[in-house]
Every structure is written in structure tokens, then in C-alpha cells.
Amino acid sequence: AQTVTQSQPEMSVQEAETVTLSCTYDTSESNYYLFWYKQPPSRQMILVIRQEAYKQQNATENRFSVNFQKAAKSFSLKISDSQLGDTAMYFCAFIPAGAGSYQLTFGKGTKLSVIP
Amino acid sequence: DTGVSQDPRHKITKRGQNVTFRCDPISEHNRLYWYRQTLGQGPEFLTYFQNEAQLEKSRLLSDRFSAERPKGSFSTLEIQRTEQGDSAMYLCASSSSSGPTGELFFGEGSRLTVL
Numbered sequence: 726a727q728t729v730t731q732s733q734p735e736m737s738v739q740e741a742e743t744v745t746l747s748c749t750y751d752t753s754e755s756n757y758y759l760f761w762y763k764q765p766p767s768r769q770m771i772l773v774i775r776q777e778a779y780k781q782q783n784a785t786e787n788r789f790s791v792n793f794q795k796a797a798k799s800f801s802l803k804i805s806d807s808q809l810g811d812t813a814m815y816f817c818a819f820i821p822a823g824a825g826s827y828q829l830t831f832g833k834g835t836k837l838s839v840i841p
Numbered sequence: 842d843t844g845v846s847q848d849p850r851h852k853i854t855k856r857g858q859n860v861t862f863r864c865d866p867i868s869e870h871n872r873l874y875w876y877r878q879t880l881g882q883g884p885e886f887l888t889y890f891q892n893e894a895q896l897e898k899s900r901l902l903s904d905r906f907s908a909e910r911p912k913g914s915f916s917t918l919e920i921q922r923t924e925q926g927d928s929a930m931y932l933c934a935s936s937s938s939s940g941p942t943g944e945l946f947f948g949e950g951s952r953l954t955v956l
Binding site for chain 1: 844845872874876881882883884885886889896897899932934941942943944945947948949950
């Protein structure tokens, strides 16, 4: 069984500053995918960024980037130039690669507040 | 808007009553998922459909829960004899089997309160 741990229940950041959200995971799988999903208040959850474990290069999507450390089983999200619209719950998630894997395992989430 | 839609958005019921939630996925998506999210927790997987076939069920899905996806389009999640512990947000998501693994498109959820 896989577990995903987010050790920061809440964080805040000043607008335009940079913030890093932490995530660690535990698995015996050798190949898998990692994700950060964003859930704004009263709105649907959306995918922010996706990382394939066999790729050493860290994924980036505009202001969002990850620091993937496979040996340490760590997958942090960096948000640069924070904007008010980044205020949301952020969930780290994991899924094994391969056929028959349909179940995303989520962490408990980090509530991020961007302060004007 | 052609995103995932869920109905009703909010449901308040008394313990012991039955409730049903409906999910309409993105039309071209053949995969559909139900998750449950309680306060302070991340979403927990309940069940998965590929087209009309229910291929995976979590142990969280007790015999009071049943999900269907007739004709591989919309899905329903029914909870019979509701208990206070069933109070949660029920999230539906869909994806395409030709899309990137793990990229799910979520609805806004159906919030259940059991009194």
C-alpha cells in the first residue's frame, strides 16, 4: 500500500513571493506518477503538475515547479510569484504505473493562503 | 461548460434515509471515479468504472453503497440507510483512457450531511 504525507496543514505567503509545499510518500513500486492537485474554495479540484518517476528532470508548468527526489521519496511543489488566485488546498497524490492502476492516493492537503 | 457536473450539490438527510448522487462526466471520457472527502482529509477512492463496467471498489464501499454507470455515460452513487459517518463530500471525476495517467477531471462535489 502507498501512503502520501503532507506535513504542513497550513501555509501562507505574501503576494509575489515564493512558497514551497512539502510532500513525502512511501511505496515499494519502482515506477509511478506523482501529482499536485489544487482545490480552490468551493470549486473543483484541478491538476497543477504531474511528474513521471522514471524521468529525472523536474516538471515545470509556468510558475509551478517540483523538486522530485526519488531516493528520498520527496516531491515538493514550488510556487513562484504567488498570486491571490493561488489560494487553495493543495493535495499531493500518487499512482503506480502500469495497467490496472486506477486509484490515486492523496495526502491530507496543505491549505495555502496568499496574502495581499 | 462541458466539465464534470454533479447533482445535487448539497443534500441534508436524516439518519436511515437513502440518498442518491448523480455524476455526468465529460462526454468523451470513458473512465469515471468516485471519491469521498471528509473534513481535513484528502479524497479517498471509492470506485472506478471503465465504460459501464465497475472494475475496482474500495473496502470503504460498504454494502450500503452502490454505484452504477448504465450505458457508460452518467453514474449514480446510492447510499442506503445513511449513518452520520457518511457525512462527507462525494467527488466524481472522469478521464480518458488515452489521456495521461492520473489526470482526472473533477466535479464540484456533492456534500452530504446526515443528521
